[in-house]
Amino acid sequence: MLMKKYIIIGLIGVLFASCGEYQKALKSTDGSVKYIEAEKLYKAKKYKKANRLFEQIASEYAGKPQGERIYYMYGDACYQLKQYSLASYQFERLQKLYPRSEKATEASFLEAKSLYLETPKYSVDQTYTYQALEKLQYFLDRYPNSEYTKEANELTLDLVTRLEKKDFEIAKQYDKIRDYQAAMKSLDNFLTDNPGSPFREEALYTRLHSAYEWAINSVESKKEERLNTAKEAYDNLLRAYPESKFKKEAENMLVKINTSLKSFTSQK
Numbered sequence: 029m030l031m032k033k034y035i036i037i038g039l040i041g042v043l044f045a046s047c048g049e050y051q052k053a054l055k056s057t058d059g060s061v062k063y064i065e066a067e068k069l070y071k072a073k074k075y076k077k078a079n080r081l082f083e084q085i086a087s088e089y090a091g092k093p094q095g096e097r098i099y100y101m102y103g104d105a106c107y108q109l110k111q112y113s114l115a116s117y118q119f120e121r122l123q124k125l126y127p128r129s130e131k132a133t134e135a136s137f138l139e140a141k142s143l144y145l146e147t148p149k150y151s152v153d154q155t156y157t158y159q160a161l162e163k164l165q166y167f168l169d170r171y172p173n174s175e176y177t178k179e180a181n182e183l184t185l186d187l188v189t190r191l192e193k194k195d196f197e198i199a200k201q202y203d204k205i206r207d208y209q210a211a212m213k214s215l216d217n218f219l220t221d222n223p224g225s226p227f228r229e230e231a232l233y234t235r236l237h238s239a240y241e242w243a244i245n246s247v248e249s250k251k252e253e254r255l256n257t258a259k260e261a262y263d264n265l266l267r268a269y270p271e272s273k274f275k276k277e278a279e280n281m282l283v284k285i286n287t288s289l290k291s292f293t294s295q296k
Contacts, residue, residue, distance in 0.1 A: 049065060050065060050069070050077055052065075053065035053066070054084075059085045059088050059089065062084055063085055063094060063098065065081060066078045066081035066082050066085070066101070067101065069081070070082075070101045070104075070105055073108070075105040075106075075108050075109050076109065078101070078105050079102065079105050079106065079109070082098060082102040082105065083102075085098065086098055086099065086102055086121075090121075090125055091125055095125060095126070096122065096125070096126045096129050099118055099121050099122035099125065100119075100122055100129075100135065102118045103115050103116075103117075103118030103119040103121075103122060103135065103138065103139075104138075106118060106142075107138060107142060110145075112142040112143070112146040113142070113143075113146055115139075115142040116138075116139045116140075116142035116143050116146070116163075119135040119136070119138050119139035119142065120135075120139050122135045123139070133171050133174050133176070134176070136163075136166070136167045136170065136171065137167050137174070137179075139163055139167075140160060140163035140164040140166070140167050140180065140183070141179075141180075143156055143159050143160035143163055144160040144164070144186075144187065146160070147190070149190075154190075154191060154194065157187050157190060157191060160183075160187055161184065161188070164180050164183055164184045165184070167180055168180055168181065168184070189225075189226060192222050192225045192226070192227055193227065195218050195221075195222070196218055196225070196227040196231055198214065199211060199215045199218050199231070199234070200215075200230075200231075202214055202238070203215075203234050203237060203238045203241075206241070208238040208239070208241050208242035211235075211238040212235060212238045212239060215231050215234055215235040215238065216235070218231055219232065219235070228268070229265075229268070229269050229272060229274070230274070232261070232264055232265040232268060233265055233272065233274040233277070233278065235261050235264070235265075236261040236262055236264075236265050236274075237277075237281070239254070239257050239258035239260075239261040240258045240281045240284075240285065242254055242258070243255045243258045243285070243288075244258075244284065244288070251288070251292075252289065255285050255288050255289050256289070258281070258285050259282070259285050259286075259289070262278055262281065262282050262285070265278055266278065
């Protein structure tokens with residue numbers, strides 16, 4: 029029991045001593061004191077405390093040999109704290125100040141990945157998405173064979189898919205609100221701009237549905253022409269995806285399209 033008491037007292041003493049050193053470093057006007065304490069805290073994974081010190085000395089050491097390590101630790105600490113915008117900025121500073129740094133490749137990747145981790149889901153503003161894509165492409169162009177290349181390509185594909193999904197959802201929304209002409213135009217643009225999209229099959233089906241509804245509900249004078257347009261949309265879907273998951277629905281529409289077209293043939 030007595031031994032346990034001494035251990036607790038000892039630990040409390042160490043805790044107060046470490047807190048004391050940190051407070052001294054914060055108040056010190058000596059950059060080297062702050063640097064030593066910040067590095068110690070960083071290694072101990074006390075990132076918040078370390079960053080308070082890095083923030084105070086980063087500009088002082090910018091361009092100096094020690095600054096290279098400071099900016100890397102500062103950026104990594106922000107990254108570990110999920111402060112991705114700040115992390116990205118520090119990694120960018122490291123590259124600009126120390127372009128020949130052995131950490132430049134990693135910093136370039138982490139700058140881009142930090143922006144990637146800041147990106148929102150597909151349905152909201154995509155500013156960060158475009159910024160992340162730009163940084164990822166820069167990284168891939170500059171370091172095409174690095175150890176981070178595979179992950180950078182995966183992140184790029186994910187962001188491109190998000191942007192495609194947003195464009196597709198916008199186009200599909202026109203179909204849902206029964207603005208079929210706008211839907212067809214928007215879907216045509218989507219299919220042209222994204223020929224390899226994972227949403228291509230559904231986009232072709234939605235294009236068929238819009239064309240079908242537009243034709244079936246149109247005035248008689250324009251109905252035949254629009255039915256043929258819908259039939260062409262059916263052909264485009266089944267030509268690209270012979271075993272489409274939408275095949276049953278598409279064939280049901282085709283039956284009604286052909287039935288309606290026969291009435292025009294009989295009138296001629």
